[in-house]
Amino acid sequence: MSPTRDVLDVDRVRELFDLRGSFVAQAGGGYEDDPYPIWRSLRERAPVHEGTVHELTGVDEPLLFHGLPEPDRPHFSAFAHAACDRAYRDGEVFASSPEAVDLDGAPAVTNSMLSMGGERHRRYRALVQPSFVPAKARWWIRNWIERTVHLLIDAFADQGRAELNVDFCAAIPVLTITGAFGIPLERALDVRAAARRPQDVLRILGPIVAERRERPRDDLISVLVEAEVKDADGTPHRLTDTEIHSFALLLLAAGSGTTWKQMGITLAALLQRPHVLAAVREDRALLRPAIEESTRWQPTDPMFSRWVTRDTDFFGVRLPKGAVLHISIGAANRDPARWENPDEYDVHRPPKASLAFGGGPHICLGMHVARAEMLTGIGALLDRLPNLRLDPDAEPPRFIGFYERGATAIPVVFG
Template identity: 70%
Template sequence: MTEARALDRDRIKTLFDLRSSFNSRSGGDVTGDPYPAWRRLREQAAVHEGTVHELTGYPGDYVFQGLPEPDRPHFSAFSYGALDTVYRNPQVFSSSSEPVDLDGEPAATNSMLSMGGRQHRRYRALVQPSFVPARAHWWIDNWISSTVHALIDGFVADGHAELNVDFCAAIPVLTITGSFGIAPEQALDLRAALDKPHEVVRMIQPIVAARREEPADDLISVLVQAELTDENGVTHRLSDAEVNSFALLLLAAGSGTTWKQMGITLTALLQRPELLARIREDRSLLKPATEEALRWMPTDPMFSRYVTRDTELEGVPLPEGAVVHLCLGAANRDPARWQRPDEYDIARKVRASFAFGGGPHICLGMHVARAEISTGIGALLDRLPGLRLDPGAEPPRYIGMYERGVTEIPVLFDR
């Protein structure tokens, strides 16, 4: 995995800087802190009419799940209880407004992400075994650990680094593309092509064909060997269209979220040197530090659901066809569930949050994400003595609306 050090740094910055045009469509260039507004909104009512960004005070036509959808009524939920109700009722609050057609246009949204009910359960069950906690070491041993150490090799002798681009951004994209059998030098090409699904399909088709002939120990092999039992009880291997559907979803999700959450977690610790020193001495504290960062500032603080029939939520009438935006960020700081919720406190009693969503569509890759974060930060502490923020550089800032992350993370360490 030494090729990881040869990745084009300028290209990584273009693809993985929230302020770039590539990411600004989801509000990546928003520099204000939305949490005070979300707190006021939650205190006023659990559910409001309007979109999260409009209610927060940021007008615009952002693109994200459930947005912009200008012809539908929009509502936003801010309390833990409201989100819990929605996630527990997927028949009323659907993840998609359209049925999935795997033989139609390839897209990450035309996939398991948009399926419901029995269809979703059948398809998810095919890949779930590769993403359970017991399989974390499969990911760590095959892809994560080698990537992490190759990246550190690239700057360990310098005494300084910028960890958002030089470290956090590269780990997830190299992990997920590596699990597909894609060479590191092609990883950024694939990431750049995610908004061109036909191009992604063209890139992975030779790998799919090769794995059908000779399976390997990777995720594409899991997909081509998976057997699906259809509605009529007939069992068959996944078609190319079905494999492509899985691949587009897993590549988009796997390369586009964990880098931001790793940066958030790392920044929270670097801003608290005494806490970072405690974790260096006692690595068991890294797990609660990561879980608290997930609660305190989830990288994707909003997802949406479509109302399938007239209903109400927390006393607010919702018409069929409406979009309900679930503000995970606000719900994860609900004082009805957590004391002092705006504080980052790794000693608090761990309670399940909505950092990875909830219900049947809870994030498939959450255990892989945790493995990437813990392996990455653990390796930094192992190999970079005296790791600290660079006092002579601009400190990292938390930015973004529907995708939260940090700016550059400049650090110094002892050589």
Template identity: 40%
Template sequence: MSGQAAGFVTADEAAYDELYDVRTEAMHSGNYIDVDPYPLMNAARERGAVHKGFLREVLGLPPFHRSRQVTEGRQGYSVLTFAAAEQAFRDNVRLSNRIYHMTPGDAKFLGILEMDEPEHFAQRKALQSLFIKPRAVGKWRDRWINDIVKAIIANLEGSDRAELNMALCARVPVHTISAAVGLRGEEALTYRRALVASMGGKFGPERQREGMITAERITREQIALRRKQPGDDIISWLLEAEVEMVDEPRRHLTEDEIATFCRLLLLAGGGTTWRQMGIVLFALLDERERWEAVKADRGLVEPAIQESMRWNPNNPMFSRLVVADAEIGGVAIPAGSVVDICLSAANRDPSRWDNPDVYDLHRPFKQHIGFGMGVHMCLGRNVAESEMFVAINALMDHFPAMRLDPDQPRPFLTGGLEQRGISSLPVLLR
């Protein structure tokens, strides 16, 4: 274990409790729900593929929309079956990602997440070679993931018990993506805290403004440093990357484009994989035979991850702005409406999967939409899968007898309709 890797996991412990509690995250965002949404989703899907009304309205949940600055005054429609969700995700002409636009004018806070074609294609093409599977399995593991997981496991070696949501799940992704950008230890958590505050929620406009300023300052400092001293990191790579827009000459990414992409990368990379890692570990530990089966046959690690994304994706819904009259699942949807695509309901569609409410390690693989679908499928999915793959294998190698701690409250899924994760993951390591 390198000294640098050790520094990734010995920073401010209280920050993890603040930043990586799923229920608290949802309550700060104002979207916490205290019911299991799946029976509601299943019942709604049985009534039809597409419903008029925003998803929470259709499910009978308290109103909330993360794109409320766009949705106010608009009509909502909810998509619940796999076929209708696939149709919606693949319609990049009438359904727009501008629903996620958060800043006035043309400035983009979340970069490619807010873009439509052809701008989205050009920007994503310039970036995606960083995230293809050979790099995720090779460079990302060798350069960052393996050392970070090794350091975390070393920290656990002297203990008989652990709470893995904080001790492992929260740390692997945030330190991987932060290290890849060039941030270390305390700085990674400072950035994460500022980024969370910049998204708004209960913190108020002043805290939001301070968060945006801090995140922007740290990003610009890293870019300036890499201009002077290029290294083996994402910002150095982005400084050399080129983009080719339609009817424009090929050019390097601007500093604003690099800063925006880093913000999205650090937000998504440090804020979704930790929830999914907790979900897959819970699924394996909740029924002992699953853990034993995967430990005996490591070829099941990847299916275990994929099945967790189908069974309980940590982002249960995405939305689109309808910019031209459309039809989804046989339902006419007028321009100006908002479509809520329910990944969780689509991923448990009984017309596509047998017994879909059950987590099944040996389920024959069919493409799910846990990472989205179409041109906006999650860019970092291969890195996220690599982080989970390395962490699960390391736990099985070092703590083969690991099991849920019977003296602690049983873990359960919690959060909002927009983000789900495990309440906690207390385990006996030996």
């Protein structure tokens, strides 16, 4: 039995990362239809519509996600790539938060640089950006990703079959980010379970931050405690515990909640197309475009939101100050004005940036780490599991969920 399996409760992993479970139910985890034909119709009718994405798609139940529910604000949704791209790039009109961040307030995901704007956001992002650039990917792979991937594969490599979505994909990002924080392996799932209770997470993280202030190590918390940020007047200061805690909560939420679903989507797309999987196995240079194409074709979070700061005319629609604009990434990423045959999953598609990782100044900070996790994880599966294929006797994977989309179980056989 591998060290990872000794402490990683598989049943608990399945509970915490179940798309239909309580963690994502409020974001439409039980939605099983294909929303893309409806989004295509909406995009063809107009680039921007009044209403939320789920209401316009025909989902009557109230859903919670970024920018939702906000019942006292008017809501609009953008479906065309040009409209979504402009909203991401114009941070003055389309703010990432309805109110200013209070750095003296309680630590929270929404009280972090995710919700900052303008110069303040640039200053705080610059602190940690060096740890997330492509050149730093090897640091993540060497210290945390590679070891985790191979320990997980060790647990089933001699069994001839496995379930790859939850038992493999889900575990990699949460173990990577908690490892980068110096959180012991046996506490990793405690952190995931407490994701909606920040104070419970901070009871685990707080002592680590205090210890790193005294004795820094080669990890992400040490980067944060040693970083300096300049105030608006140029005065430098070290990050406070509250600032570090809020940033850590943001990374935990983003790092352990999205990459696993996108890795599962990529694996399912390849396994459903054996000829494409064979091509990727033979030519590993195709693995990166296979991942990029999956993020365009089926992004795990197909919508994010912005708050309108002043009355504005936007692609033929009058948006009042205080409204919420929902950016339908899923629809934008299949806009035929930007891609030919956009509904097809094509690993040979000429490279062109999509909105899968957002855009503008708030483009996903951890996108290169996410790519490193997917490249390392899928590459290791292809290296170590000969003749990897979907289990012909099991139900094949399907894509479900609304604001958090992912694959159902991915049962495979090999050897």
